[in-house]
Amino acid sequence: MCHLHHAVVLPRSIVVLAALCAVIAGPAGAAETAALPTQEGDFVARDFRFASGATLPELRLHYTTLGTPTHDAAGHVTNAVLVLHGTGGDGHQFLRPQFSGELFGPGQPLDVARYYIILPDGIGHGKSSKPSDGLRAHFPEYGYADMVAAQHRLLTEGLGVDRLRLLMGTSMGCMHAFVWGETYPDFMAALMPLACLPVQIAGRNRMWRRMLIDAIREDPAWVGGEYTAEPRAALRTASDLLLLAGSAPLYNQTTFPTRDAADQRVVDYTAASLASLDANDLLYQVGASRDYDPAARLGQIRAPVLWINSADDFINPPELGIAEAQAKRLARGRFLMLPVSERTRGHGSHTWAALWKGELLQLLAATEGPGR
Helix, strand or coil, X not given: CCECCCCCCCCHHHCCCCCHHHHHHCCCCHHHHCCCCEEEEEEEEEEXXXXXXXXXXXXXXXXXXXXXXXXCCCCCECCEEEEECCCCCCHHHXXXXXXXXXXXXXXXXXXXXXXXXXXXXXXXXXXCXXXXXXXXXXXXXXXXXXXXXXXXXXXXXXXXXXXXXXXXXXXXXXHHHHHHHHHCCCCECCEEEECCCCCCCCHHHHHHHHHHXXXXXXXXXXXXXXXXXXXXXHHHHHHHHHHHHCCCHHHHHHHCCCHHHHHHHHHHHHHHHHHHCCHHHHHHHHHHHHHCCCHHHHHHCCCCEEEEEECCCCCCCHHHCHHHHXXXXXCCEEEEEECCCCCCCXXXXXHCHHHCHHHHHHHHHHCCCCCC
């Protein structure tokens, strides 16, 4: 199913945008979520202090859960699985069939009859506190450290979870997984980051993000964030960049094989983007990666790590060799590169669970039992 470019092998007992693509794919439809027994709620973190020193008296984190928590004799939840979304997405993206239909059903790797699945909306995303709620450009500039700290408070203060059976993350959530592993190294039994690199965002990846940020800030219609109508020229440029960043060459060539089909894809995507994007929210979402740079502390991650990228990922191109080099610094890490195929979806391969769910099953089996 996947080609192992390099692995720092786990101990013998462990042999074994979405991201932006959430924006690219669009919101999950009701028909896709109706079959799953979900519960939703809001946790309010009071007097939340950001790394910048800014504060909010109330920071709201929305979340969706599936399944029921089980507790050990000491009252600790033992079956919690945290799944973190990508830039521009929310927890509901994981209710789409290509993810939930492969993982959450009876007998599947994360069967909700066995696991307690937690799908939060990160700061600035979904139904959690964000600039478009009213503060606009006065909303605190959050970073990944703030987003992870808020997730930790949601789990410990809001849901009574002080240990995770598994932490998964896609794209931005993949980066959050590395931050989690370094910041709270004893909190999870296993980590599964999907579609990212554990280094500061630089090179082409930073360039297209900066282009998007500049397009918004330099559009006169943005009015310093105090616009009354969305700056459409800026959002059109942002839409173009998001479409390219999430593209998969082989899939796009076979799915849109003619000039007219490709043109229509752009027209349809742009229309959907302009109907759903908010300039301030997007600006903050893309800018939040400014504090991300986990490379120096990768050796502090204690949990077994199964890290998967795909070879047709525009955002994390395999030819850089960064993943193979950084994987060597993980004490208990395994890196897999999915080869390009008609089944991969570029950066968005992270949510097509059929591509990698067999590897997830092995990770779960290898980390089963007390003390794992």
